[in-house]
Amino acid sequence: MEERAKRIVDTAIELAESGGFESVRMRDVAERAGVALGTVYKRFRSKEDILIAALEREMETFDGMIRTWPIPGERARDRVSQFFALATTALCGKPHFARAVLKALASGDPDLTERVMRFHSAISTLINLTIAGEGQPPPTDQRIAFLLQQIWFAQLVGWMGGVTPEDTVVEQMRFAVATLVTVD
DSSP states (O other): OOHHHHHHHHHHHHHHHHHOGGGOOHHHHHHHHTSOHHHHHHHOSSHHHHHHHHHHHHHHHHHHHHHHSOOOOSSHHHHHHHHHHHHHHHHHTSHHHHHHHHHHHTSOOGGGHHHHHHHHHHHHHHHHHHHHOTTSOOOSOOHHHHHHHHHHHHHHHHHHTTSSOHHHHHHHHHHHHHHHOOOO
């Protein structure tokens, strides 16, 4: 990502964290990033586009951490439960940003569909790596990881709406993992 785009994304993250999804207005992003509004629109079609770019950057960081320091543990279900605890804590650690990103993910914008699918696929890949354990090949059946990331996303939507506390998201994921992850 080139320097201006990085500044735009950084600014969107700051605005989202200070005031949520509604605070990420293209005009405000441009002003705070020190770029022209046309520059913002040249690189991003909408605030959802910027927020997905921010999520992609956060995902790259999380992916790098998981690949560099695989989650230890003898049993796959323990590793995967820990994965979801870490991912939930990381995301919910910036609650306004997390809610803004979840709204962007769930926006249904057809221009973002491919990127949203890549995000879900990246989460599934990390889940499969965690199921396998360090140095082991990931499972060939992708369905368990797909179901787990879908359950996690649904739980996060509940968290976003104030229905599900963060610790309940983690506990629900432990239950889902214990139910679905049967390899050890």
